[in-house]
Amino acid sequence: MMSKGKKFFMYAFLTIFSLLSIFPLYYMFCAATNKSIDVIAGKLIPGTYLIENYKSLIANQNLGLALWNSFRNSFILTVLCLLVCSIAGYGFEIYHDKGKDAVFTVLLTAMMIPFAAVMIPMFRMFSSLNMVNTMAAFMLPSISTPFMIMMFRQASRSFPHDIIEAARIDGLSELAIFFRMFFPTMRSTYAAAMTIVFMNAWNNYLWPKVILMTNESITMPMLVANLLGGYTVDYGMLMLGVFICTIPTAIVFFCLQKSFAEGITGAVK
Amino acid sequence: MSGSSKKGLTLQEKHGLTGWVFLTPAVLLICWTSFYPMIQAFILSLKTGMGVNLSFSGFSNYTRILKDPTFKQTLFNTFFYLIIQVPVMLVLALILASLLNNKQLRFKGLFRTCIFLPCATSLVSYAMIFRSLFANDGFVNTVLRGFGMNPIMWFANAWTARAVIIIALIWRWTGYNMVFYLSGLQNIEYSVYEAARIDGASPLQTFFKITVPLLKPTILLTTITSTNGTLQLFDESLNLTNGGPGKSTMTMSHYIYNTSFVQSPNFGYAAAMSIIILILVAILAILQMKVGDER
Amino acid sequence: MKRKLISALLALTMVISMTACGGGSGASGDSGSGDAAADDGGAAADAGTDAAADSGAGQEDAAPVEGGSADENTLTVWTWDPNFNIYAIQKAAEIYAQDHEGFKVEVSEVQSDDIETRLTTAVAAGDLSTLPDIFLMQDNSFQKYATNYPDIFTDLTSSGIDFSQFSSAKVAYSTLDGKNYGIPFDNGAVINCMRTDYLEEAGFTIDDFTDITWSDYMEKAKVVLEKTGQPILTSQAGSPDLIMMMLQSCGSSLFNEDGSVNIAGNEELKQMMDIYVQMVADGTLVEVTDWDQYIASLNNGTAVSALNGCWIMASITVAEDQSGKWAITNMPKLDGVSNATNYSNNGGSSWAISSNCQKVDLAIDFMNSTFAGSNALYDDVISKGALATWAPAGESEAYNESVEFFGNDAIYAKIVEFATHTPSNITGAYYYDARDAVGVALSNICQQGADIDSEIQTAQETVEFNMGG
Incomplete structure (x- = not known):
């Protein structure tokens, strides 16, 4: 057991770090409940203007649609991405040989070029396929990412080979081993990956802004950008929008953190 | 392992083939949505011209980079961020993750969520908050005055402005990297720690002798992605300081974006600079793989 | 049981995303119209009535009208700020519709930076079909686009719009080599x-x-x-x-x-x-x-x-x-x-008619009878703080009203007068x-x-x- 002093130090450290981390969230919350002019004056106490801010937000912007679009896009993208990348990462590691390692190294370069440079060629590609304004064009570039493949590749390294061998003797096909053995065992990795992919999908801004041009496809980050664009910015309303935009990722994280931090210790035998 | 299957393949060959099948969808997608545009970008980097009237000009965009003082400045800034920020952030994330992996700790979920939250926070509010915290009469200076120190004009000096960017980066991405470590730590059997404790290992020894070596694959992952992320840093440069004062905090990606979408567009040049970033990141990644990817 | 649930979920997601991908391809009515994307085909067809794809044109890949509206009486617009520019164009449409039954505008709210990013991307990718009929552009950026990409604009020089009624410094922003590419809008005096x-x-x-x-x-x-x-x-x-x-x-x-x-x-x-x-x-x-x-x-x-x-x-x-x-x-x-x-002068913006616009006559007539010819419009948008650069507007009563906040001064008339004295400058690409x-x-x-x-x-x-x- 830890000594009292050490324990105190540890809690103090974590508490300070946590407070620093959530301060902006607190600021956002306060701002969302205050009038624009108070926000700009730096008021740090919750106010009573929340309802008014909310009313002007929904009068100005289609909040429901943006939330729904963001949820749907992020959800579908997360599921597809996890499926494609985890099976590839598994393939790269479990069946690794010289050829696959080389391919993997080449793949890694795909994440190393700034997006601003490939955006135009990418747009040209999708427009020549008549796919502008489609969900597919929005999603395809983010389904398979070297980053996620690498994450699963690195995680597969701790997946015991005996399990695979045992399953093969039991007559399971290679695909079945992946779905029935790897998939449930690596719950913590999936949960962590899910958080990250969901967050990235949720916050994605530049590409959807260019490829999805109809009003119907507005997402939360676009909505927030709209609140910022006028000659005068209503800071109370803006911060309420930002606050609403932040909450879902926080909830997803809070729900998943148990699975990836206290998940399945001991399940791998 | 030597028994040959019906189709005349050894089991090993068959498994090798299965592996290829598993990674085909991902590889094809990346080829289509990343490599194809990258090749286009490379072709573009060999062209110059006004608007849409571009013509081939060989490597003139690349030789132009050598003469560009702004590019040199942004290259310096970016590497400065890389050298300071990545190690500090990763070490901090690792410490936090191993603290939060402690079975006896209470309120773990709350702590984890709090520490993760910065990277989920929308860029808009985060930039606004940091700018106001470090404003001339902002919170940080109020605290400094309280301690009897002189207030600092954070955004008026190149070095202090860079410091603000680094602080902001560490604040935002430490929790993000912590997620990977936390999930990686789950794959280390708790009994290993138990054994170490019984053998009388100090927490520090446990950390360096057990946690760090067993987390090596994850550490490699986070190092490569953080290096990549920092070399492509864009949001902070644009939203926190807008590159200022002068261009002393501007990053390479910010400059590339400006060259394409803010200034009179020069896509060929922007593409050439992007290719340079690609090469730089690739070299660093290969070095890191060489050091960290031994099986 | 749990595993089955997961695979069912996976399968469902696949189906949803596939249909979503398929549905959007021809029509620009995006699958995000609200309910489950699975019945996207229907949603896109419905969307045809108010915007995107009129039955005949949209289904096939009739590319030219993808961004512009296919409806005879509807113009699509990209602009920003609901309390300013969006309000103004909608008010203008309302006024124009009084004499032109059925006319309306379809406004997409896009930030000015994002309008520029979209324009640049589209033109650099060689696909202008995604552009709307009308878009608003910051005066400071106008020359950059007119010089680099004149192809995205409809030349308005001989459109019948009387540019001499606007302040000359303002018109200069959207004029290149003697050609007018924009209709001046708000005042930046x-x-x-x-x-x-x-x-x-x-x-x-x-x-x-x-x-x-x-x-x-x-x-x-x-x-x-x-x-x-x-x-x-x-x-x-x-x-x-x-x-x-x-x-x-x-x-x-x-x-x-x-x-x-x-x-x-x-x-x-x-x-x-x-x-x-x-x-x-x-x-x-x-x-x-x-x-x-x-x-x-x-x-x-x-x-x-x-x-x-x-x-x-x-x-x-x-x-x-x-x-x-x-x-x-x-x-x-x-x-x-x-x-x-x-x-x-500092700031301000001008309207442009895109080269993708299939109803140029309608768009020009709309602009000519509103932003370049309607006192009623400018009198109304003044409530939002949008001041005209169109000289005749300054003579109306609304502009001579005193404003309490500014010490009961008739500030609007004053500002319009300021604008007429502003020297023009060279912006360029x-x-x-x-x-x-x-x-x-x-x-x-x-x-x-x-x-x-x-x-x-x-x-x-x-x-x-x-x-x-």
Whole structure:
């Protein structure tokens, strides 16, 4: 057991770090409940203007649609991405040989070029396929990412080979081993990956802004950008929008953190 | 392992083939949505011209980079961020993750969520908050005055402005990297720690002798992605300081974006600079793989 | 059981995404219209009635009308700010629809930066079919697009729109080589907005700041600082706005007529930099870190005045308790410069009709009868703070009404008059490059104590370098 002093130090450290981390969230919350002019004056106490801010937000912007679009896009993208990348990462590691390692190294370069440079060629590609304004064009570039493949590749390294061998003797096909053995065992990795992919999908801004041009496809980050664009910015309303935009990722994280931090210790035998 | 299957393949060959099948969808997608545009970008980097009237000009965009003082400045800034920020952030994330992996700790979920939250926070509010915290009469200076120190004009000096960017980066991405470590730590059997404790290992020894070596694959992952992320840093440069004062905090990606979408567009040049970033990141990644990817 | 659930979920997601991908391909009605994307085909067909795909045209890949509307009486528009530009175009459509039954506009809310990103991306990718019929563009960016990508505009030179009724400085932004590419919209005339209560404390009235020169202004600013403790101006650090306003007030530009860079050796520019630096040294001009702080300084009373485009009024009037304490006058002019005036411009935007527009006649007639011909429209949008650059609008009664917030002055008529005196300047394709370079020079001089002459020289070289590629 830890000594009292050490324990105190540890809690103090974590508490300070946590407070620093959530301060902006607190600021956002306060701002969302205050009038624009108070926000700009730096008021740090919750106010009573929340309802008014909310009313002007929904009068100005289609909040429901943006939330729904963001949820749907992020959800579908997360599921597809996890499926494609985890099976590839598994393939790269479990069946690794010289050829696959080389391919993997080449793949890694795909994440190393700034997006601003490939955006135009990418747009040209999708427009020549008549796919502008489609969900597919929005999603395809983010389904398979070297980053996620690498994450699963690195995680597969701790997946015991005996399990695979045992399953093969039991007559399971290679695909079945992946779905029935790897998939449930690596719950913590999936949960962590899910958080990250969901967050990235949720916050994605530049590409959807260019490829999805109809009003119907507005997402939360676009909505927030709209609140910022006028000659005068209503800071109370803006911060309420930002606050609403932040909450879902926080909830997803809070729900998943148990699975990836206290998940399945001991399940791998 | 030597028994040959019906189709005349050894089991090993068959498994090798299965592996290829598993990674085909991902590889094809990346080829289509990343490599194809990258090749286009490379072709573009060999062209110059006004608007849409571009013509081939060989490597003139690349030789132009050598003469560009702004590019040199942004290259310096970016590497400065890389050298300071990545190690500090990763070490901090690792410490936090191993603290939060402690079975006896209470309120773990709350702590984890709090520490993760910065990277989920929308860029808009985060930039606004940091700018106001470090404003001339902002919170940080109020605290400094309280301690009897002189207030600092954070955004008026190149070095202090860079410091603000680094602080902001560490604040935002430490929790993000912590997620990977936390999930990686789950794959280390708790009994290993138990054994170490019984053998009388100090927490520090446990950390360096057990946690760090067993987390090596994850550490490699986070190092490569953080290096990549920092070399492509864009949001902070644009939203926190807008590159200022002068261009002393501007990053390479910010400059590339400006060259394409803010200034009179020069896509060929922007593409050439992007290719340079690609090469730089690739070299660093290969070095890191060489050091960290031994099986 | 759990596993089955997961695989079912996976399968479902696949189906949803596949149908979603398929549904959108021909029509521009995106699958995001609301309910489950699985019945997207139906949703896209429904969307046809109000916007995207009219039955015949949209289903096949009739590319030209993808962005523009296929409906005979509907125009698609990209613009930003629901309380300003969006309100104005919708009001215009309402007015136009009185004589043209069934007419309407379909507005997409897009930020000005994002409009530019979309335009650049589309034109660089060689696909103009995604452009709307009409879009709004910042005046400062107009020349960049007219020079680099004239193909995205419909030439309006012989459209029948009477450009002589707009202020000439304003029309110049959207004119290139004698061709008109834009219909001027809101006014960016520079106003000097001052706190009269502070002035009184210092023993001045607003008249003491009317029609004066910068040297006079700087002296009075010192008195104001001494008496009230407040700086007369605040400015966003590194922003060249103030310098650009001063520059235009004497008809000078960062470029010469032939397009060459006019930064090094530009005497007016140097004089302005000197004024700026001197005022910072005097403490009469305080640099703040960003735009939010700038607005805060106005609302909190830590600045005595704002020197900016007239659209700044909207941010000032937010502080309702300061009603009656503000007044408006013109800006100071430079000493010893022959063309110097007390008038300038900052910001503002113009409408453009895209080359993808299939109903050019309708779009031109719409513009001609509203933004270039309707007093009713301009009288209405004044409530949102959008001031006309269309001269006839200034004569209407609405513009001569007194405004309580600004000491019961008829400020609108005043501002429209300011606009008519504004000298025009040369922006050109590299305007942002040059502006940026001046901003960098200014911040190096003020914040890092760099030498003015060498910084101006560096700025000149930076812009020349950018133009050289």
